[in-house]
Amino acid sequence: MLTPFLIIGGIGLLILIISLVVGDIFDHFEIGDGAISGTALGVAATVFGAAGVLTAGADLDIVWAYVLAAVLAVAAYVVALLLVKRLTASSDGELQSAVGLTGISRSDISVAGGEVSLDGPHEIERRLAFSDQPIPEGVRIRVIEHTGTRVKVEPA
Structure with a gap:
């Protein structure tokens, strides 16, 4: 019953660690002008797993565990994506191309x-x-x- 939440949460944690160590794994793809972030996906999957385990542990029906975990994962994805974009914009200042350096x-x-x-x-x-x-x-x-x-x- 908890296995899907543990697997998805573990994969999310792995994606998050890879994105933080190596860099955003979706930087190479021009998908939606930055709408997909490896860091945000990792956060969302980890939140999904953790929320699912906690909700299922509260003796709620398993359907509610999936619904609440999905809602919290989407909210976490949006918050993480906005935070990553804001931090990237503020830390870099004006974007200057490094091509040719x-x-x-x-x-x-x-x-x-x-x-x-x-x-x-x-x-x-x-x-x-x-x-x-x-x-x-x-x-x-x-x-x-x-x-x-x-x-x-x-x-x-």
């Missing part, structure tokens, strides 16, 4: 991700990066694409 890889970079430091006037932190080809740590790189908070790089 050079820098150095601070970790191994692959299609899955990595980190770079860029040589730009507004670049004081490391950025999440990805590349079509593997790039080892310590290699000079050039930004060829800027997607959200991540950059696509190639060896310079």
Whole structure:
């Protein structure tokens, strides 16, 4: 009876952790102009699982457990999506393209991700990066694409 809630909640937690560590997993897809966020999906699935377990544990009919869990998951998704958008907009200030900037890889970079430091006037932190080809740590790189908070790089 609780198994679906535990599975969905566990998957949500996994998506949330991946999105927080690697970066938003849906940044590569141009879906709905940012309407889908891996972080928000992870939050929603985790809330669904937790709300379902708590509601089912309160001896309510299982239908109500699914209904209440779904309503809370949708509300959590909307709140998380708005929060992620607001934080991204406030932390980045004016969005400036990093295309053409050079820098150095601070970790191994692959299609899955990595980190770079860029040589730009507004670049004081490391950025999440990805590349079509593997790039080892310590290699000079050039930004060829800027997607959200991540950059696509190639060896310079």
